[in-house]
Amino acid sequence: MKSKANVKGHPLHPILVTFPIAFFTGTLLFDILSLCYRSWHFWWMGSYLEALGILCGLLAAVPGFIDYLYTVPPKSSGSKRAITHALLNVSMLAFFTIALVLRHYTNTSAAVIIVPEVLGFIVICIAGWLGGTLVYRNQIGVDPRYADAGKWKEMTIHSSDNRVEVCGINDLKANQMKLLHLNGKRIVIARTEDAYVAFDDHCSHKGGSLAGGSMICGTVQCPWHGSQFSVIDGKVKAGPAKAQIETYKTEESNGKVYLVLH
Ligand code: FES
Structure with missing residues (x-):
């Protein structure tokens, strides 16, 4: 915090x-x-x-x-x-x-x-x-985000489309995340070394915000109790979380990044 x-x-x-x-x-x-x-x-x-x-x-x-x-x-x-x-x-x-x-x-x-x-x-x-x-232990005053993760980014969108523009292709640095409030749902848009990815902000353990955690080498770590998830397929890499998180498809075209909902 x-x-x-x-x-x-x-x-x-x-x-x-x-x-x-x-x-x-x-x-x-x-x-x-x-x-x-x-x-x-x-x-x-x-x-x-x-x-x-x-x-x-x-x-x-x-x-x-x-x-x-x-x-x-x-x-x-x-x-x-x-x-x-x-x-x-x-x-x-x-x-x-x-x-x-x-x-x-x-x-x-x-x-x-x-x-x-x-x-x-x-x-x-x-x-x-x-x-x-x-x-x-209580992590008061600790900023768990990766030191080179850039500034905190957050955005609210209301849209009924299945394909939503979420940022420009150069808006995020590698290992940087952006918290998206889409129709009341919290989704993280993140840039790995290879591509843009999207996943639920809600940790499957006790609901910690993954956007406030750190992401390195395709793994995001929850700031609350340290569970780790693959940002590619949402699978648990380290507990205490047992259930995986949901991931979403992203597309890049004409210098823009789009979130594709199921
Ligand atoms: S809430 Fe994420 S590890 Fe506990």
């Missing part, structure tokens, strides 16, 4: 979270060093890093919240995990903010101030672990 908060396809949240993680880890390390060596230099370094960490944490939360609203599927395990991830991060920011306030506005000893920082550091590790699961 591609992130809505991205720069040229690169999701912003995973990039920005590296800063608070680094700054808060540095905070804890410098504060421990200042305790060990009784050094005010280390203590002030920890203080600056803590303030920067809070600032960057708030900044990183913005694309994270956008991803939660527009990328994480509602009522999914990813949604529950994302809420836990967000709550942990809010708690982590609260721990470091408490430490910063104690440090600057009270006479609390360094040994006590380190306590919320240690708690914040533990929480940031758990939140980071969940963030990793959200990316690598």
